[in-house]
Amino acid sequence: GQSLEQPSEVTAVEGAIVQINCTYQTSGFYGLSWYQQHDGGAPTFLSYNGLDGLEETGRFSSFLSRSDSYGYLLLQELQMKDSASYFCAVRPVGSASKIIFGSGTRLSIRP
Amino acid sequence: GAGVSQSPSNKVTEKGKDVELRCDPISGHTALYWYRQSLGQGLEFLIYFQGNSAPDKSGLPSDRFSAERTGGSVSTLTIQRTQQEDSAVYLCASSLGDSSSYEQYFGPGTRLTVT
Numbered sequence: 001g002q003s004l005e006q007p008s009e010v011t012a013v014e015g016a017i018v019q020i021n022c023t024y025q026t027s028g029f030y031g032l033s034w035y036q037q038h039d040g041g042a043p044t045f046l047s048y049n050g051l052d053g054l055e056e057t058g059r060f061s062s063f064l065s066r067s068d069s070y071g072y073l074l075l076q077e078l079q080m081k082d083s084a085s086y087f088c089a090v091r092p093v094g095s096a097s098k099i100i101f102g103s104g105t106r107l108s109i110r111p
Numbered sequence: 112g113a114g115v116s117q118s119p120s121n122k123v124t125e126k127g128k129d130v131e132l133r134c135d136p137i138s139g140h141t142a143l144y145w146y147r148q149s150l151g152q153g154l155e156f157l158i159y160f161q162g163n164s165a166p167d168k169s170g171l172p173s174d175r176f177s178a179e180r181t182g183g184s185v186s187t188l189t190i191q192r193t194q195q196e197d198s199a200v201y202l203c204a205s206s207l208g209d210s211s212s213y214e215q216y217f218g219p220g221t222r223l224t225v226t
Contacts, residue, residue: 033213042202042217043154050213087153091212098167099144099212103153 004088004102011108012078020073020105022088029090032064032071037104038084046073046086075107083109113137115218117203123224124193132188132221134203142206143186144215145178149199157201160186161208193225 004024012018022032031050035043049055049064049071061074075082085104092100116135124130136143145157156170160180171177175193180186190197200222204215 031213042219043204043215044217045214048213089213098156098159098169099215100156101146101154 004090004100006086006088006102006105008103009106009108011110013110014078014080016078017074017076018078018107020075020086020107022071022073022102024069024071024088024090026090026092026100028093030093031091032062033089033091033099034060034062034073035087035089035101036084037087043087078109080109080111083107115203115205115216117201117218117221119221120219121222121224123226126195126225127192129189129191130193130223132190132201132203132223134186134188134218136184136186136203136205137216138184139207140205140216141183141208142212143180144204144206145186145188146202146204147172147199148202148220154202157188190223193223195225198223198225 006022031048033048034046036046037043047055047057047062049062052064052066054061054063059076064071085106087104088102089099118133122130141162143160146154147157148154158178159167175191178188200220202217202220204217206212206215
């Protein structure tokens with residue numbers, strides 16, 4: 001089967017760094033994406049790792065290790081507006097363009 | 112440019128009624144997806160359209176659910192004989208195509224409440 005696992009909730013302090021992990025069980029996939037969703041809003045694309053390693057986009061970075069079946073999203077210099085749910089997602093090989101989403105991690109930022 | 116739009120934004124219906132949800136993808140995007148999201152949950156894949164190819168309907172939960180895409184653009188998701196468990200936010204997304212499916216653009220969703 002194919003599944004993605006994320007912590008359900010993470011709490012961090014404004015200005016700090018937080019890492020949201022995503023572990024997966026799938027026979028093969030093209031890459032790992034991350035999406036952000038604020039309460040009542042639509043998911044928005046954050047980053048994509050097609051290859052192993054680190055991708056950096058401003059305060060956000062994402063990492064993928066296929067050998068470890070593991071990825072993470074790193075958020076630096078946390079701001080209150082970063083309070084949201086974060087989803088990892090994969091496109092399994094052989095699934096056309098179907099995307100499998102994790103159940104999401106709710107990030108709460110404290111002043 | 113304009114993003115993905117969906118209508119209606121909210122729909123309240125009685126159990127047993129049929130509903131139609133509409134999605135307008137970003138112009139030029141050939142791939143269109145429908146998802147369902149229950150409160151506090153992840154996104155559940157429903158159906159995928161790519162160009163003129165046959166849709167991938169593998170995520171539709173029952174035969175009460177159907178969707179079509181006309182002219183490679185607008186899509187309609189139809190739920191017949193609605194049940195209370197159908198209550199959720201229905202999200203539509205589009206992407207440039209297969210190779211860009213990792214980057215999807217989502218609409219604001221339709222919140223469906225079945226009473």
